[in-house]
Amino acid sequence: xxxxxxxxxxxxxxxxxxxxxxxxxxxxxxxxxxxxxxxxxxxxxxxxxxxxxxxxxxxxxxxxxxxxxxxxxxxxxxxxxxxxxxxxxxxxxxxxxxxxxxxxxxxxxxxxxxxxxxxxxxxxxxxxxxxxxxxxxxxxxxxxxxxxxxxxxxxxxxxxxxxxxxxxxxxxxxxxxxxxxxxxxxxxxxxxxxxxxxxxxxxxxxxxxxxxxxxxxxxxxxxxxxxxxxxxxxxxxxxxxxxxxxxxxxxxxxxxxxxxxxxxxxxxxxxxxxx
Amino acid sequence: xxxxxxxxxxxxxxxxxxxxxxxxxxxxxxxxxxxxxxxxxxxxxxxxxxxxxxxxxxxxxxxxxxxxxxxxxxxxxxxxxxxxxxxxxxxxxxxxxxxxxxxxxxxxxxxxxxxxxxxxxxxxxxxxxxxxxxxxxxxxxxxxxxxxxxxxxxxxxxxxxxxxxxxxxxxxxxxxxxxxxxxxxxxxxxxxxxxxxxxxxxxxxxxxxxxxxxxxxxxxxxxxxxxxxxxxxxxxxxxxxxxxxxxxxxxxxxxxxxxxxxxxxxxxxxxxxxxxxxxxxxxxxxxxxxxxxxxxxxxxxxxxxxxxxxxxxxxxxxxxxxxxxxxxxxxxxxxxxxxxxxxxxxxxxxxxxxxxxxxxxxxxxxxxxxxxxxxxxxxxxxxxxxxxxxxxxxxxxxxxxxxxxxxxxxxxxxxxxxxxxxxxxxxxxxxxxxxxxxxxxxxxxxxxxxxxxxxxxxxxxxxxxxxxxxxxxxxxxxxxxxxxxxxxxxxxxxxxxxxxxxxxxxxxxxxxxxxxxxxxxxxxxxxxxxxxxxxxxxxxxxxxxxxxxxxxxxxxxxxxxxxxxxxxxxxxx
Numbered sequence: 001x002x003x004x005x006x007x008x009x010x011x012x013x014x015x016x017x018x019x020x021x022x023x024x025x026x027x028x029x030x031x032x033x034x035x036x037x038x039x040x041x042x043x044x045x046x047x048x049x050x051x052x053x054x055x056x057x058x059x060x061x062x063x064x065x066x067x068x069x070x071x072x073x074x075x076x077x078x079x080x081x082x083x084x085x086x087x088x089x090x091x092x093x094x095x096x097x098x099x100x101x102x103x104x105x106x107x108x109x110x111x112x113x114x115x116x117x118x119x120x121x122x123x124x125x126x127x128x129x130x131x132x133x134x135x136x137x138x139x140x141x142x143x144x145x146x147x148x149x150x151x152x153x154x155x156x157x158x159x160x161x162x163x164x165x166x167x168x169x170x171x172x173x174x175x176x177x178x179x180x181x182x183x184x185x186x187x188x189x190x191x192x193x194x195x196x197x198x199x200x201x202x203x204x205x206x207x208x209x210x211x212x213x214x215x216x217x218x219x220x221x222x223x224x225x226x227x228x229x230x231x232x233x234x235x236x237x238x239x240x241x242x243x244x245x246x247x248x249x250x251x252x253x254x255x256x257x258x259x260x261x262x263x264x265x266x267x268x269x270x271x272x273x274x275x
Numbered sequence: 276x277x278x279x280x281x282x283x284x285x286x287x288x289x290x291x292x293x294x295x296x297x298x299x300x301x302x303x304x305x306x307x308x309x310x311x312x313x314x315x316x317x318x319x320x321x322x323x324x325x326x327x328x329x330x331x332x333x334x335x336x337x338x339x340x341x342x343x344x345x346x347x348x349x350x351x352x353x354x355x356x357x358x359x360x361x362x363x364x365x366x367x368x369x370x371x372x373x374x375x376x377x378x379x380x381x382x383x384x385x386x387x388x389x390x391x392x393x394x395x396x397x398x399x400x401x402x403x404x405x406x407x408x409x410x411x412x413x414x415x416x417x418x419x420x421x422x423x424x425x426x427x428x429x430x431x432x433x434x435x436x437x438x439x440x441x442x443x444x445x446x447x448x449x450x451x452x453x454x455x456x457x458x459x460x461x462x463x464x465x466x467x468x469x470x471x472x473x474x475x476x477x478x479x480x481x482x483x484x485x486x487x488x489x490x491x492x493x494x495x496x497x498x499x500x501x502x503x504x505x506x507x508x509x510x511x512x513x514x515x516x517x518x519x520x521x522x523x524x525x526x527x528x529x530x531x532x533x534x535x536x537x538x539x540x541x542x543x544x545x546x547x548x549x550x551x552x553x554x555x556x557x558x559x560x561x562x563x564x565x566x567x568x569x570x571x572x573x574x575x576x577x578x579x580x581x582x583x584x585x586x587x588x589x590x591x592x593x594x595x596x597x598x599x600x601x602x603x604x605x606x607x608x609x610x611x612x613x614x615x616x617x618x619x620x621x622x623x624x625x626x627x628x629x630x631x632x633x634x635x636x637x638x639x640x641x642x643x644x645x646x647x648x649x650x651x652x653x654x655x656x657x658x659x660x661x662x663x664x665x666x667x668x669x670x671x672x673x674x675x676x677x678x679x680x681x682x683x684x685x686x687x688x689x690x691x692x693x694x695x696x697x698x699x700x701x702x703x704x705x706x707x708x709x710x711x712x713x714x715x716x717x718x719x720x721x722x723x724x725x726x727x728x729x730x731x732x733x734x735x736x737x738x739x740x741x742x743x744x745x746x747x748x749x750x751x752x753x754x755x756x757x758x759x760x761x762x763x764x765x766x767x768x769x770x771x772x773x774x775x776x777x778x779x780x781x782x783x784x785x786x787x788x789x790x791x792x793x794x795x796x797x798x799x800x801x802x803x804x805x806x807x808x809x810x811x812x813x814x815x816x817x818x819x820x821x822x823x824x825x826x827x828x829x830x831x832x833x834x835x836x837x838x839x840x841x842x843x844x845x846x847x848x
Contacts, residue, residue, distance in 0.1 A: 068714055094716035108707035111700070118697075119704045123716030125697045129725060132696035133689050139696065146697075187716060 018082065021046045021191055021223045022067070027076035029062055036062040038247050039076070044191065044225055049217055051226040051234035053258075054244035055267065060227045061103070063244070064195060067225075068100055069093035081190060095123045099189035101180040103196040103227075109169040113159060113179050116168050117150035120186030153182040157212075174205055185216075191223045192216065198233050206230075210237045235259070243267070279346035286337050286350040290357025290410070293333040297326055297362050297406075301389060304380035305796045310388055313465025314438040320465075322388070324435065330355045330406045334413020348414045355410020362389070362406060363399035370395035426479035433478025438466050439790060447527050519680055523673035531672040533788040535744060538679035539737050541780040543757070544764040545686040545773065546733030551762065552771035553690075553699055554726035555706025557619040559758050560606065560626025564731040566753035567602045568738025570633060571595040573648035573748045574641070580648045581641045588654050588743060595739050596732045603731030607724045614709070626758050634750040647749035654678050654743040675744045682736045687773050689733070694771070702726060756798075760784075763801050767808055769815020778817050 024042040028035065036059045044050050052060050065071045067078060069090040077086045085093055099120070108116050125146060127139035154164055157178040163171060168179060177197065184192055197213070198206040214237060216222050228234045234241055235255045243251040243258060245267040251258055258264055300306050310322025334351035341347045366389050368374075369381050390398025416424050437444070441461050448457035460470045496507055523531040543565060550558045572595050578585035586594075606625050610618050633642045642648065653674070660669040669677070693699045701722050704712040713719045742748050760783065768779025783801065787793040793800060808815070 070710070070714065089718075090710075090713045091716050091718045094714060100714060102711070106708055106711045108704050108711070110707055111703055115700055115703070119700050119712070119717070120715055122697060122701055122704075127697045129693065129698050129729065132692050132698050135692055143696065183715065 019045055022078070022080050022225075024063075024067070024078045025076055027063070027066060027073045027078060029059075029066060029071060030074045036247050037066070037073075037244075040244070040249050042242060042249070044223055047217065047221055047223055048240065049213065049224045049226065049238045050240045050242065051228055051238035052242045052244060053228050053231060053234055056229070058244040059247040060244055061195065062247075064100070064193060064227055067093075067193065068098055091123070094187060097188070097190035098193065099184035099187050099191075100193035101177075101184055101195055101197060103199055105173075105176045105180055107168040107176055107180060107183070110167055112165050113154065113168055113171065113175075114147070114150050114164040116179055117153050117182050117186045118146055120183035121146050121149060123187050150182075150186060153185055154179075156185070157182040173200065177201075177209070181212075181216075185220070189222065191225065193225050193227075195227045196229055197226065198228075198230065206233060213237055279341070279343070282337070282341055282346055282350045283353060285340075286354040287357055289333050289337050290354040291361065293329045293354065294358035294361025294406075296329045297358060298365050300325060300329075301362075301365075301385065302378050302380055303796070303799065304385070305799070307380070307382075307385045307388055308795065312439070313462075314435055315471045316462040316465040316467055318468060318471075321435070321439070327405075327409050330358050330409040331413040331416075333358070334410035335417045336413075337410075338414035338417035344418060347418055348411060351414020351417070352407055352411040355413070356403065356407040358410070359403035359406025363402045366390060366399050366402060367395055422483075426482045429482035430475035430479035433481075434466065434471050434474050437474050438471075441465065443527075443530055443789065447525075447530075450527065520677075523669070523676045524667055528672060531676055533785055535672045535675050535679060536788060537780045537784045538676065538683055539741055540761060540764060540784045541683050541777055542679065542686055542737040542740075543734050543761045544768070544776040544780055545683065545690055546730045546737070547761050548765055548771060548773070548776055549690060549693065549702075549733065550726050550730035552765060553694060553706070554702040554723065556723060556726060557615065558622045558727075558730070559619050559755075559762070560622035560624065560629070561730070561734060561761055562626045562753050562755065562757040563606060563629035564599050564602060564734035565738040565741070565757060566629050566633060566750075567599050567731070568595055568735025569742040569748045569753070570642060570648065570738075571598045571735070572739040572742040573651045576652055576743070577648055577650040578652075579650040581643075585652070587656060588652070588739075592739060595735055599731040599735030599738075600728040603728040604724055606731075607727030611720055611723055623755070623758075626755055630750055630753045630755075633753065642750070645750065647747055649747045651742050651746045651748070653746070654740065672744075675740060679740050682740065686733045686736065689729075690773055693729070698722070698725070760801070763805055765815075766805060767816060769818035772815060772817055772819040775815050775817040775819070779815070782816070 020043045022042075022044040024040060027037055027040045027042070029037040040063060042052075042063075052063065054060050062071065066073050067080075069085065069088045069092065072087040077084060079085060080093070080096055080098060083096060085096065088096075108119060111119070125142055127142050131139040151161075151164065155161075159171075159175055159178055159182065163175060168176065171179060181194075181197075194213070198209050201209060210233060213224060213226070217224055226234055226238060239254065241251075241253065241255055241258045242249060243261075243264050245263075250267060251261045251264050253261070306322045306326050308322070309325055310320045312321040313319075314321050314324055333354055337354050338347040338351045341350070366386065370386055370390070375381055386395070389402065391401050393401065416427070437460070441464070445457050445461055448454065448460075460466060460474070466474065496504060499507070522534065526534060543561065546564065547558065547561045550556050550561070572588070572591060574580045574582050575584060575586045575591035575594060576588055577583075606622065610621050613621055632638060634644060635642075636644055638644075655674070658670060658674075660674055661667070662669065667673075693702075701712065701717045704715065704717055705719055705722055709719055741752075764776060764779035764783050766779075767782060768775030768777070783804075787797050787800075
């Protein structure tokens, strides 16, 4: 780890590369006869905020899980920052610079807030077990830097200093969401995947969160992919929206186009209108 | 009024349970076995105390709730009486009907003991009255403020512990020319009434004075300048080291033998703690690494083993550690994808496989089958070491103690450093949520294997020392009970806590060695202790700070002055 402060340069990665940070080509995922994703073409430009929406069971999370290496696609390919990541292990994908949060918060419940963020930093650390056993100067320096960095990140996401030694499970719901973002940011990701970041939040908290997402892009120059269920959230914050339904991409475009697209209205908004 | 009615109902149901527990203790024979030991000569035996513990503890529990004094005391009295009725009824029944062919331990001496050597009907009444009184005393203990309760409980525990230590204390006191003290304290068996009062007073006063002395000391240290603080720390550490080094000389040969066993199991538990406590991999076959450490050491160092190379211990040790680490990888690799219970079952199998391999006829040319391997030379090559200046003669257990202490310290340092590093955090994350840990960038395959290999390396040290201590290895030693015992130590002490491991080993290995009567009931007591721990103090006796937070968040607000590490009478039993 080279930098102490939250330095945008450190987090934005190689700007000189291609315009697209992530490209998925004809991604298909089948589970024993059920096709969860069919021939999905999808890309994310650098420093963009894009969203995937769709009704429940549309295959959003399955797609997400293929991007992060939890599932290997049945066919198709995914490349990230010029590297083919199709079928890579989750920890390898994490090391390349994709970090995520979870729809139903999945923190390391019985670890302290600060330790959660420190684990998030894991992939950027170099200390091995033998360094730890012998307490070498290099690992001590690294540990100090990581502690410092973790504190900065807690501050960035708006967690108070005294919560750092609280167990994650004892934090309030909102603080847990923030902590999850801090943990994801700790790995200096190039791409941040947010799985329904406003789930369970009231309108005020939701606005705070969407503002925060915008800030992350501006200040840390992150590329962000949102999965959302709630159309209103993505309309405000994302510049491009992809709509999935029954595992297929049915529309893609700017929020205004999506809002006007008859297929989307039928698949998605129509459902909401009747609800 | 509804509140007190429900409290009485609770008293009756707890009383029934308490009575059942007392009957159980009597029927398995543990009470009679311990009644051979006098705690205070002519007044009370350990067996009697053991039988008194359940109503006392239950009376305390039932009277902790509620606000009004009278209903709480009545609840305790009622509870004791209910449990007494059960015992009394059982006594009358067993005296009238011979049930020895079903419950073999219900012997005439037991019935006589239970009836206080009186007629059965009088004995029954005595039991009823005594249990009711004990329930009431328990309730009183709950009612009085903790500044009264705490010294009283500490005093009682002090009396019990000192009396239990009599067989070891007496000869040591004589050796150190303190026959006067010995003669005052102990009659031929147990404490005298006068000495019991003195011991009680010393412990009670100690429990009052100790927190104050400690608080004042801490305040002084905190007020001192950093240089002085460092000096104080250094001196404390030095005193601890001197104490640990001199311990076998103070303890004598028999207690040193006990210390060696405690040390061995501490070492094993420190190793297993890495696998179970840190990484959350429930390994029930840990004995395999102990066996591998022992056998490899025997093979490499014994001149009459199948290899016959007769290497010096310290040359063989790196090879042994490496061998154990490789075994750890071999056992770890097939179970990488297994979680929780499945992992436990498969590792249980591996532990047995290891034992059977060492036992097998097919591998007899190497491992010697049932005969094992003999002729393992002592650790330092010589059986006796004289320490100049101090004039100590180190031999047998007093000699083995030192390398064990050394290994334990090394293992504790290694474990602590790992725990507070990137590696320890990755293990903890894996324990919490394997999928998320992996998505966060933890290579779970490597980290699981690392935990197995490091755990194995620490465990094999125990095996290595064990082989040299006994001068031989036999497959029979390495049975599944070793794995279970080591796991129990970790659970009792507190998962992931290093001081907890030491305390756990002292309690589960040291105590049974001191109480020979325990041997027969060892497993029963282990089981009982584990159940009680899970109910009363699931985080262990000396828990890791974080883990204590994890399990006791809610209670903290309820009772700020919760009894720290003090054992309740029930746990003592």
